[in-house]
Amino acid sequence: MEHLSKEQLEFLKNLLLQRKREVLQRLKTFHESESSKVSTEVGDEIDHADWEMERFNQFRLRERETLYLKKVEYALKKIEAGTYGICENCGKPISFERLKARPVAIYCIECKKILEQQED
Ligand SMILES: [Zn+2]
Known part of the structure; x- marks a missing residue:
């Protein structure tokens, strides 16, 4: 990781920890919200379909x-x-600019383009 300074690395680590807290x-x-819905009575069928859809979403x-x-933990x-x-x-090395925008990135921008369908 020589291309990243101690400060940059510290910055990215904090960013990842922050993301982790958010997630x-x-x-x-x-x-x-799920446990509150379980206790709510499910009314007619339309409501039930909505509820199913919402549950699915x-x-x-x-x-x-x-x-x-998992990606955040992997990065950490x-x-x-x-x-x-x-x-x-x-x-x-993956550039600091890219890592700043996407701290969980495991591919450089060139490889990301090749492996496009893969989410990083
Ligand atoms: Zn690469």
Whole structure:
């Protein structure tokens, strides 16, 4: 990670920790809204369909958040291991500018273009 200064790395680490807190907070909110809905009586069928749809959407969102959380934790582990900010595809350093915008990025911008369908 020689291309990142100690300050830059510290900045990115704090950014990741902040993201982690945000995600955990959102996951907590999902959980709370879900338990509050369980206690709410489900009325007619239309309401029920809406409720099912909402549940599904919440589920999808929660999946996304959980996935993101894993990426954040993975990135934090890489900081500890000293392998953070190195492209996992070509081994080249990922620019600080890119990491600042996307601290969970594991590919450099060139590889990201090639592996486009893959979300980082
Ligand atoms: Zn690369």
